[in-house]
Amino acid sequence: MEWIKVNIDKLFNFGVEVFKKLGVPEDDAKIVMDVLIASDRRGISSHGVARMRRYVNGIKSGIMKPVAKIEILKETPNTILASGGDGLGQVVGYKVMEMVIKKALDNNVCVGVVRNSNHYGIAGYYAMMALKHDLIGVSLTNSAPLMVPTYGKDAVLGTNPLALAFPAGKEKPIVLDMATSTVPRGKLEVYNRLSKPLPITWATDETGRPTQDAARVLANLLERKGGGLLPLGGADEETGGHKGYGLSFVIDILTGVLSGGAFGPNTYKKKGEPPNICHMFAALRIDAFMPVEEFKARLDEYINILRNCPKADGATRIYVAGEKEAEKEELHKDFVEIDPKVYEDLKSISEELSVPMEF
Numbered sequence: 031m032e033w034i035k036v037n038i039d040k041l042f043n044f045g046v047e048v049f050k051k052l053g054v055p056e057d058d059a060k061i062v063m064d065v066l067i068a069s070d071r072r073g074i075s076s077h078g079v080a081r082m083r084r085y086v087n088g089i090k091s092g093i094m095k096p097v098a099k100i101e102i103l104k105e106t107p108n109t110i111l112a113s114g115g116d117g118l119g120q121v122v123g124y125k126v127m128e129m130v131i132k133k134a135l136d137n138n139v140c141v142g143v144v145r146n147s148n149h150y151g152i153a154g155y156y157a158m159m160a161l162k163h164d165l166i167g168v169s170l171t172n173s174a175p176l177m178v179p180t181y182g183k184d185a186v187l188g189t190n191p192l193a194l195a196f197p198a199g200k201e202k203p204i205v206l207d208m209a210t211s212t213v214p215r216g217k218l219e220v221y222n223r224l225s226k227p228l229p230i231t232w233a234t235d236e237t238g239r240p241t242q243d244a245a246r247v248l249a250n251l252l253e254r255k256g257g258g259l260l261p262l263g264g265a266d267e268e269t270g271g272h273k274g275y276g277l278s279f280v281i282d283i284l285t286g287v288l289s290g291g292a293f294g295p296n297t298y299k300k301k302g303e304p305p306n307i308c309h310m311f312a313a314l315r316i317d318a319f320m321p322v323e324e325f326k327a328r329l330d331e332y333i334n335i336l337r338n339c340p341k342a343d344g345a346t347r348i349y350v351a352g353e354k355e356a357e358k359e360e361l362h363k364d365f366v367e368i369d370p371k372v373y374e375d376l377k378s379i380s381e382e383l384s385v386p387m388e389f
Contacts (some may be wrong), residue, residue, distance in 0.1 A: 033367040040389040051097035052089045058121045065151040071367035073358035076216025080372045116304040117249040119150030127156040134313035145291025153193035154207030162203045167195040168312035172285045177211045177259045180275045183238035183376035185258030188307040190281040199326035205352030210278035211259040223371045330367045
């Protein structure tokens with residue numbers, strides 16, 4: 031399959047017009063498209079413009095509000111509790127992370143938790159917002175119940191990703207951005223679009239047995255018929271699956287439980303109703319501990335220790351977290367690559383909303 035190269039500026043403008051047509055304020059539409067295109071630029075196609083259909087349908091159905099009315103429910107110099115007002119997750123995430131960063135700059139550290147939000151795209155985007163301020167950034171979110179607990183049959187946990195971003199000196203920032211399942215649902219959607227069999231360690235069918243049928247897993251998840259994604263580490267304790275399960279659980283405590291929002295199977299509980307997705311954001315001043323340049327130099331040293339350690343037979347390179355994505359981002363300064371099925375979906379959105387697709 032040959033991927034289609036699309037000019038970033040044209041894709042961005044198209045998306046902004048699509049969301050404006052649905053009642054999203056222009057500045058908020060720009061935030062949504064920046065997050066989506068950042069994902070495609072970093073090679074995370076599962077969370078890029080392929081998600082536009084999900085948001086278009088979400089706004090049309092009423093589960094996502096086009097105007098995110100963020101309400102601060104409680105705050106201190108170092109904490110924020112907010113409601114996203116069922117708005118688009120990218121807008122909620124961006125604006126709350128901005129508040130968190132401001133408080134951290136004033137008070138060394140800030141943690142914000144959010145309830146009543148929606149899917150916010152890649153967790154790493156919000157953690158990386160802290161980098162331009164020489165802060166350490168953290169972003170966590172819960173999600174729809176897509177993952178089975180270790181030795182469980184039904185999906186009751188989210189893929190619940192986490193992201194941490196650390197500024198470096200001469201090296202690129204370290205950005206760890208990962209789901210707590212073996213893969214996110216978006217990866218299954220990519221395999222389904224490409225008609226590729228799943229690796230046997232990724233998911234289970236409605237009986238709890240491993241399957242390579244992406245369409246079957248996705249259909250079962252949609253109808254909550256059983257089965258789902260496997261935790262990071264796979265199906266058994268012997269392979270470390272209980273660790274991915276435990277990570278997902280504690281992220282849901284920090285997001286859904288702590289915010290007073292939905293958690294586990296209570297997210298996306300009823301069709302047609304807002305999902306009450308919850309997030310946590312944090313920012314930390316490095317110079318509360320040591321001079322920023324000293325930290326960056328120490329991190330550079332560590333990066334090079336890892337990169338230059340002896341390689342396994344047949345291996346040519348050792349990567350650090352976020353390095354592959356950063357290199358892809360450099361390659362995709364002017365264009366992104368999308369698969370033909372996503373391109374066709376964008377065409378259908380263009381026709382539905384009478385927004386010209388000039389790419």
